[in-house]
Amino acid sequence: MPAAAPVLLVSDHVNGSVHVVTVPDGAVAGRLTGRHLSEHAGFLALPGGRVACVDDRRGELLVLDPFAEELVERAVPVAVPAEHIACDPSGHRLAVTTGLGGNTEPWSDLLTVVDLATGEAAHVRTRVGEPGVTVLGGEDPLVVLRHRESGALAVHRFADLLAAAPGCPPVTPHAVLPLPDDGHGDAQDPRTEHVFAATGEGVHRARRKGDALTAETVIPWGSPARGWYLRLDTRRQALWSTLRGGDPDPLRWPEWTNQAWRHDLETGRTFHTELGPGLVFRLALARRHTAFTRIHPDGDELVLLDDDGSVHRCPLPSMDGAPRRGGTPWEGVQRRAVAASPGSDWVAVSRGGHGEVHLVDAETGHEATRVRLSTPLHHGGHMALCGRNDGADGDPVGR
Numbered sequence: 001m002p003a004a005a006p007v008l009l010v011s012d013h014v015n016g017s018v019h020v021v022t023v024p025d026g027a028v029a030g031r032l033t034g035r036h037l038s039e040h041a042g043f044l045a046l047p048g049g050r051v052a053c054v055d056d057r058r059g060e061l062l063v064l065d066p067f068a069e070e071l072v073e074r075a076v077p078v079a080v081p082a083e084h085i086a087c088d089p090s091g092h093r094l095a096v097t098t099g100l101g102g103n104t105e106p107w108s109d110l111l112t113v114v115d116l117a118t119g120e121a122a123h124v125r126t127r128v129g130e131p132g133v134t135v136l137g138g139e140d141p142l143v144v145l146r147h148r149e150s151g152a153l154a155v156h157r158f159a160d161l162l163a164a165a166p167g168c169p170p171v172t173p174h175a176v177l178p179l180p181d182d183g184h185g186d187a188q189d190p191r192t193e194h195v196f197a198a199t200g201e202g203v204h205r206a207r208r209k210g211d212a213l214t215a216e217t218v219i220p221w222g223s224p225a226r227g228w229y230l231r232l233d234t235r236r237q238a239l240w241s242t243l244r245g246g247d248p249d250p251l252r253w254p255e256w257t258n259q260a261w262r263h264d265l266e267t268g269r270t271f272h273t274e275l276g277p278g279l280v281f282r283l284a285l286a287r288r289h290t291a292f293t294r295i296h297p298d299g300d301e302l303v304l305l306d307d308d309g310s311v312h313r314c315p316l317p318s319m320d321g322a323p324r325r326g327g328t329p330w331e332g333v334q335r336r337a338v339a340a341s342p343g344s345d346w347v348a349v350s351r352g353g354h355g356e357v358h359l360v361d362a363e364t365g366h367e368a369t370r371v372r373l374s375t376p377l378h379h380g381g382h383m384a385l386c387g388r389n390d391g392a393d394g395d396p397v398g399r
Contacts, residue, residue: 008385020066286362
């Protein structure tokens with residue numbers, strides 16, 4: 001029996017809506033309004049093609065099933081603004097950290113844990129910052145928070161957090177592993193119970209040992225640049241990142257260098273691919289390709305890396321309000337989101353400010369459909385391409 005076609009979720013977090021789009025025809029099959037999803041926490045893949053996300057305005061963790069008649073399967077109160085979201089490999093136990101939101105400095109130390117199997121939830125206080133999070137599974141799951149300044153991997157027993165008293169009490173880590181202060185980017189390999197944290201010196205890795213973590217050899221970037229984003233490739237058992245180099249001044253962003261970085265977890269080999277100058281950040285994993293968007297004043301493009309290492313570049317139409325020379329790529333500008341499914345060859349790329357999404361066949365590099373939505377998708381929005389059993393839930397960290 002052929003697999004069901006994937007479905008695209010498109011969030012306009014500024015406008016406050018979520019569209020359900022069928023692929024590849026681009027028809028809008030449903031819409032939620034009044035839902036301002038956290039773009040930073042993103043979408044977390046759960047078993048069966050469902051996803052978890054956080055409504056930052058209502059303070060709710062949402063479990064969405066894009067294949068069901070009712071999109072919202074469950075809503076659970078959580079602390080906001082949501083910074084990161086992760087689950088254990090079963091998809092039942094979730095953790096949501098809080099961070100900056102619309103503030104210039106971190107101010108919240110709240111952490112929420114949720115057990116979807118029992119409906120239980122608890123809020124605790126950890127440490128102010130912008131912590132990343134992973135949740136290791138098994139009979140005694142562990143919540144691992146990746147802190148900065150001072151850097152550390154802080155280990156908490158999930159059961160202890162869930163049993164916390166009312167009133168958001170402070171909690172002390174069960175175990176702590178030191179990290180550099182500049183960590184940004186988290187991943188977990190459920191097969192081996194490894195956690196990974198991206199830092200300036202490389203990817204720090206640690207393996208679970210009982211109720212604690214044991215540090216292992218740092219994986220070097222192999223480049224003068226560094227990665228700020230880390231993602232597990234469930235197809236090939238690899239880690240991916242984008243290495244950004246050059247003058248860190250945001251006004252010099254058109255000159256930033258970008259490399260795709262892939263580290264094979266089976267062989268220990270690392271590969272680099274030049275992507276070109278400009279702004280490149282998040283990536284998406286399709287069946288046989290890895291997709292990046294590159295924004296540059298001389299022209300934007302979708303960059304597709306084939307499994308054999310070949311590169312295909314697909315020009316994208318310009319965005320009104322795109323980052324310009326002499327300005328920063330972050331404040332008051334339009335951006336692009338990219339989404340893919342490891343069970344599909346389709347790649348979706350948004351056109352911020354225009355309310356458009358390009359559906360591209362990664363095998364050919366050609367745009368098959370251009371979806372036009374009823375909201376502008378300011379800041380590029382955020383997207384998830386969901387397959388019913390595409391294996392995306394093998395990566396238990398929100399993207």
